[in-house]
Amino acid sequence: MIRKACLTVPTLSAKEGCHEATTECDAPCRIQALEPAGAPGNSGAMPAPSLPPGQPREANGQDMPDLLRLDGAAFPDDPMRNSTLRQLLDMYADHLLVVDDDDGHLCAYVLATPPYGGESWIFSLGVAPARRRKGLARALMTQALEILRADEASTVRLWVEPTNEPARALYESLGFLPDPEGPHLDHFGPGAHRLGMTLKL
Template sequence: MPAPSLPPGRPREVRGQDMPDLLRLDQAAFPDDPMRNSTLRQLLDMYADHLLVIEDDDGHLCAYVLATPPYKGESWIFSLGVAPAKRGKGLARTLMTKALETVRAEGASTVRLWVEPTNEPAKALYKSLGFTSDPEGARPDHFGPGAHRLGMTLKL
């Protein structure tokens, strides 16, 4: 079986001038619940060194992951977004692998995240990286009415 092709770009830290493109990407990745400009801006300001992006061949952002630095050994994946046209090309795996390497090197022993219980591709990715579903199962309305979430945890 041939090795998978490399993604069109390599992960890099976000830059301030990426903000308009990052907003566009988040809206494309999460059309039903995009982050507000002010929220995304604050997250960029707070976690720029943990907000990794990948550019496409045209220099536009096509994927991002936002992790938190470890606190008391625990880190969180806040968001992982890939432009719809770029899904299935290994970008999410590339970003998650880099984010996990970073937080592990910084001392994280546990990484947690929330995922939509019906998002089978995301759950499959996280499971393939070693995450396990929280034993209590999906939490109804965790992020608001109709916004159910399943917690997943990775022990590093």
């Protein structure tokens, strides 16, 4: 899992945290940023695209209840507030990818941020507990990175728990390198150490 970092664009107040909710790993970690992707409120009228289950697609307003449920399941100790997740969906729907399960419910998502000064972040990567270790995290990350390349991002950043070896292995396999200075102690609060990782596109 990946989760909460700082919202570094002026529109939102700064925030930190980190989640790694990947298919390959069980620990949580989150990440960052902002810029409107469209008029808030219009997204709710968008019909859900019909794609085969397991195929990443862009999120839309109709996904909100299921996305909130999924985030709570992926990060039971640190779920996003409804208002926060709603604003992120309104602003970044084209960078918020989701996967539908066979029963039509969301089972995984990733939220990346559009490049700001050439830099993007993986803000949150979450997979439902029952669907982990099935390649969903890798599929979502791969598509998110393709989108960021098309956006001409030059650097992608994320935070990960230093002891979360499966998550680190996933990111390293995608080309991310750990920060040479090592873990940032208490980065997300007392005892919540985080290791920064960077991918040059």
